[in-house]
Amino acid sequence: MDYFDRFAVPHPSPAIYASMIAIGLTMIAVVAGITYFKKWGYLWREWLTTVDHKRIGIMYILSALLMLFRGGADALMMRAQTAVPDNGLLDGQHYNEIFTTHGVVMILFMAMPFIIGLMNIVTPLQVGARDVAFPRLNAVSFWLFFMGAMLFNISFVVGGSPDAGWTSYFPLAGNEFAESVGSNYYAIAIQIAGIGTLLTGINFIVTILKMRAPGMSLMKMPMFTWSILITNFIIVFAFPVLTVALALMTMDRLFGTQFFAMANGGSDMLWANLFWVWGHPEVYIVILPAFGIYSEIISTFARRNLYGYNSMVISMVAISTLSFVVWAHHFYTMGHGAMVNGIFSITTMAIAVPTGVKIFNWLFTLWKGKIVFTVPMLYSLAFIPIFTLGGVTGVMLAMASADYQYHNTMFLVAHFHYVLIPGTVFAVLAGFTYWWPKMFGFMLSEKIGKWSFWFITISFNVTFFPMFITGLDGQARRMYTYSESTGYGPLNMLSFVGAIGLAIGFALILYNIYWSTRYASRNISNDPWDARSLEWATHTPIPEYNFAVVPTVDSTEAFWDSKKKGFKLFSGKIEKIHMPNNSGVPFILSCIFFVWGFAMVFSMWIIAIIATIGIFACMTLRSFEKDHGRYISVEEIEETENKLRGAK
Amino acid sequence: MKIDSSLPLEYSTEENRLKIFGFWIFLGAEIALFATLFATYFVLVEGTGNGPSGEELFKVPTLMLQTIFLLTSSFTIGLGINAMRLGKQKAMLSFFVITLILGLGFLGVEIYEFVEYVHEGATIQTSAFLSSLFTLLGTHGAHVTLGLFWGTFIILQTKKRGFTPETTNKAFIFSLYWHFLDVVWIFIFSFVYLKGMM
Numbered sequence: 001m002d003y004f005d006r007f008a009v010p011h012p013s014p015a016i017y018a019s020m021i022a023i024g025l026t027m028i029a030v031v032a033g034i035t036y037f038k039k040w041g042y043l044w045r046e047w048l049t050t051v052d053h054k055r056i057g058i059m060y061i062l063s064a065l066l067m068l069f070r071g072g073a074d075a076l077m078m079r080a081q082t083a084v085p086d087n088g089l090l091d092g093q094h095y096n097e098i099f100t101t102h103g104v105v106m107i108l109f110m111a112m113p114f115i116i117g118l119m120n121i122v123t124p125l126q127v128g129a130r131d132v133a134f135p136r137l138n139a140v141s142f143w144l145f146f147m148g149a150m151l152f153n154i155s156f157v158v159g160g161s162p163d164a165g166w167t168s169y170f171p172l173a174g175n176e177f178a179e180s181v182g183s184n185y186y187a188i189a190i191q192i193a194g195i196g197t198l199l200t201g202i203n204f205i206v207t208i209l210k211m212r213a214p215g216m217s218l219m220k221m222p223m224f225t226w227s228i229l230i231t232n233f234i235i236v237f238a239f240p241v242l243t244v245a246l247a248l249m250t251m252d253r254l255f256g257t258q259f260f261a262m263a264n265g266g267s268d269m270l271w272a273n274l275f276w277v278w279g280h281p282e283v284y285i286v287i288l289p290a291f292g293i294y295s296e297i298i299s300t301f302a303r304r305n306l307y308g309y310n311s312m313v314i315s316m317v318a319i320s321t322l323s324f325v326v327w328a329h330h331f332y333t334m335g336h337g338a339m340v341n342g343i344f345s346i347t348t349m350a351i352a353v354p355t356g357v358k359i360f361n362w363l364f365t366l367w368k369g370k371i372v373f374t375v376p377m378l379y380s381l382a383f384i385p386i387f388t389l390g391g392v393t394g395v396m397l398a399m400a401s402a403d404y405q406y407h408n409t410m411f412l413v414a415h416f417h418y419v420l421i422p423g424t425v426f427a428v429l430a431g432f433t434y435w436w437p438k439m440f441g442f443m444l445s446e447k448i449g450k451w452s453f454w455f456i457t458i459s460f461n462v463t464f465f466p467m468f469i470t471g472l473d474g475q476a477r478r479m480y481t482y483s484e485s486t487g488y489g490p491l492n493m494l495s496f497v498g499a500i501g502l503a504i505g506f507a508l509i510l511y512n513i514y515w516s517t518r519y520a521s522r523n524i525s526n527d528p529w530d531a532r533s534l535e536w537a538t539h540t541p542i543p544e545y546n547f548a549v550v551p552t553v554d555s556t557e558a559f560w561d562s563k564k565k566g567f568k569l570f571s572g573k574i575e576k577i578h579m580p581n582n583s584g585v586p587f588i589l590s591c592i593f594f595v596w597g598f599a600m601v602f603s604m605w606i607i608a609i610i611a612t613i614g615i616f617a618c619m620t621l622r623s624f625e626k627d628h629g630r631y632i633s634v635e636e637i638e639e640t641e642n643k644l645r646g647a648k
Numbered sequence: 649m650k651i652d653s654s655l656p657l658e659y660s661t662e663e664n665r666l667k668i669f670g671f672w673i674f675l676g677a678e679i680a681l682f683a684t685l686f687a688t689y690f691v692l693v694e695g696t697g698n699g700p701s702g703e704e705l706f707k708v709p710t711l712m713l714q715t716i717f718l719l720t721s722s723f724t725i726g727l728g729i730n731a732m733r734l735g736k737q738k739a740m741l742s743f744f745v746i747t748l749i750l751g752l753g754f755l756g757v758e759i760y761e762f763v764e765y766v767h768e769g770a771t772i773q774t775s776a777f778l779s780s781l782f783t784l785l786g787t788h789g790a791h792v793t794l795g796l797f798w799g800t801f802i803i804l805q806t807k808k809r810g811f812t813p814e815t816t817n818k819a820f821i822f823s824l825y826w827h828f829l830d831v832v833w834i835f836i837f838s839f840v841y842l843k844g845m846m
Contacts, residue, residue, distance in 0.1 A: 133666045133670060134666070134667075134670060198677055201673075201677070202670055202673045202674050202677065203670070205670075205673050206666055206669055206670040206673060209669070210665070210666055210669055211666075236673060236676055236677045236680070237676065237677070237680045238680075239677070239680075240677050240678070240680035240681035240684060241680060241681075241684045243681060244681060244684040244685055244688065245684075247783075248688065248783070251772075251779070251783070255772065255773070256772075256773040257772055257773060257776075257779035257783070258695075258697070258773065258774075258775055258776040258778075258779045259688070259692070259776055259779050259780065261776065263697065264695070264697035264698070264699070264774070264775045264776055265692060265694070265695020265696055265697040265699075265775045265776035265777055266692070266695060266776040266779075267691060267692060267695065267776065270688065270691050270692070274684065274688070277684075616797075620797075620801065623798070623801045623805075623818075624801065624805065626814075
């Protein structure tokens with residue numbers, strides 16, 4: 001029995017036991033449900049083995065929504081705990097675990113996959129390609145992310161959650177202060193998901209640079225595609241740093257190396273530096289695609305082409321470059337001297353310039369536009385002022401000397417939620433609503449969508465604005481409670497009320513999906529928003545080969561030109577199309593990765609070695625496999641095309 | 649599959665061109681990975697604690713042997729690719745086999761070196777300097793090990809299937825990988841060993 005003791009939660013509570021039972025019951029219900037409806041074959045053929053970028057994108061988004069509710073539950077518990085002074089709802093240890101998992105889940109398992117999901121669905125369509133460059137690698141990316149996320153999520157019921165913050169600074173995250181396996185979960189689960197993300201980065205760079213439709217030069221790409229290209233360059237150069245940092249952390253925790261130790265020549269500051277050399281570009285990995293989404297939506301619903309295309313591109317390139325040279329602003333107070341702090345202050349403030357250029361470009365796109373107030377547009381319009389508030393407080397934080405006042409207070413928490421929520425979360429919600437009809441063939445209800453928009457926007461400000469004030473008053477972040485005499489009580493209560501409002505807003509989104517799936521009209525056109533880029537030029541639902549004939553492009557808005565100026569988008573004739581075959585290997589490989597990760601977390605070396613052999617066996621299999629894909633014949637394409645045209 | 653016969657076989661199909669380009673991007677990520685390991689090493693190189701320093705550990709003979717093995721293997725794989733372009737399967741296979749044997753020799757010396765270090769009481773747990781040294785060298789060595797398996801698979805496939813767009817593409821990409829490991833070694837040679845011994 002001793003062997004199994006390691007799986008026990010070191011710091012249990014009734015809530016955790018209840019979660020264990022709930023997880024167990026849910027899993028039984030899912031398995032029973034699939035068996036009852038005889039859907040195992042369908043699940044395997046159509047989803048688990050798929051290499052289609054559209055389906056992989058949908059799976060990314062579903063996982064991200066799931067994680068949104070996991071991270072949201074953590075957030076609600078935090079706000080509930082701090083709602084009143086000296087609250088006993090959670091103890092310090094549980095609070096530590098919750099803010100750690102909230103951060104990791106929201107950034108790595110919600111924001112990133114949501115963005116990557118949209119990019120999977122939209123990018124190949126926008127550049128007029130039939131799939132990504134390496135479809136099977138894309139499936140590997142998704143399943144590695146998914147298994148990493150699952151591994152991270154079981155931590156709180158098997159062995160204990162990580163509790164050293166999403167930044168896991170050393171020595172706090174070392175064996176001495178983080179005794180449970182929680183921080184092992186952190187290091188290994190993120191590692192597995194991170195490898196998947198790196199592969200995505202390579203895949204999309206090649207797709208965008210090499211597979212664009214004829215005539216689409218780089219400066220004629222839609223702005224979303226541009227943002228994705230730049231984002232993937234950041235991924236390719238930032239994620240290896242995380243890979244190394246996490247590997248060193250794993251070795252320190254499992255194999256007794258001295259990288260971040262306090263003795264034997266180690267340097268705990270090295271962790272902070274490595275983490276943020278990845279961590280700051282990571283912020284731009286989630287924000288640049290958001291800028292791309294807003295550019296598409298604002299130009300579509302202002303009925304004008306995007307103002308300042310070139311300056312939009314240049315500013316994104318500038319932001320991506322600067323993102324690699326600002327990392328030390330996350331720890332000004334750690335004492336690296338006035339010179340270093342000064343340099344990083346300047347580089348950090350410099351980011352406000354290209355970002356400001358973008359804000360003005362969006363405003364000028366709106367200027368004299370015939371604005372249509374759809375749900376995606378409402379999110380985009382709300383984004384501009386709220387995000388600016390987040391940006392301006394960012395410049396305040398960038399000033400090293402002033403940062404000594406703000407550092408590690410709720411002011412910082414308010415700041416980064418003010419950039420990440422209106423920036424990334426509003427963008428993915430807007431993009432999700434905007435591209436939904438292309439994905440599923442019907443529209444989400446505008447009425448319910450507007451309700452959730454107002455709930456989310458108002459509650460967001462109610463939740464986070466008070467934190468600016470309590471932060472300036474000195475309320476520290478990550479403190480699980482405070483005394484009544486501090487006077488933080490009323491504003492924290494207000495935050496809690498806001499958090500409930502946010503929860504209602506997100507629940508309404510789920511209700512919207514349910515309602516629209518049941519009642520929305522299926523009779524929509526291929527281009528329900530009257531949009532401008534190539535993804536709207538193909539059928540809804542999209543055939544697996546995307547375009548029967550590869551489009552030809554001669555401007556940034558070729559589809560708009562084809563609608564308004566009679567430009568001929570499809571001029572070739574139908575030829576047989578080469579498509580990749582489905583494969584179960586990515587899913588199986590990732591399952592083995594999961595087993596490997598689990599064994600590593602608990603130092604079960606024999607299982608870890610067997611799993612490692614399994615991973616390499618999958619790769620060997622792939623090397624010797626002969627898979628030339630398959631062809632879709634002209635007759636088949638014509639039949640599909642006629643059917644899709646007939647439905648409209 | 650459209651084959652463009654004006655290009656070398658490894659570039660002849662669109663899929664092949666995508667794979668080669670994708671691999672270049674992957675090497676970009678590898679550069680970032682090794683750069684991080686080098687940076688870690690430079691930060692921790694003075695952190696010897698109670699353990700030995702590089703000056704006390706590094707020895708010229710093993711270093712020279714490793715360097716000669718790896719640099720020569722980079723040359724022979726170049727000859728292998730040249731033979732492949734000329735369509736000479738036997739020569740290509742021979743050069744690939746020589747490359748892998750040299751790689752194996754490199755790995756053997758590296759393992760011998762590691763065992764020696766441990767005998768002298770310098771383990772990965774002794775000090776931060778040694779942790780970073782073993783990790784940097786070990787990551788490079790692990791890449792070489794992976795390369796040995798990968799190269800063997802390519803030799804087997806080329807032998808069985810001959811020069812096809814697929815096999816030549818794999819061989820060419822493998823050569824890129826192998827040259828890259830050589831470049832990393834040059835940095836290790838200069839900034840770890842030479843700098844450490846001076």
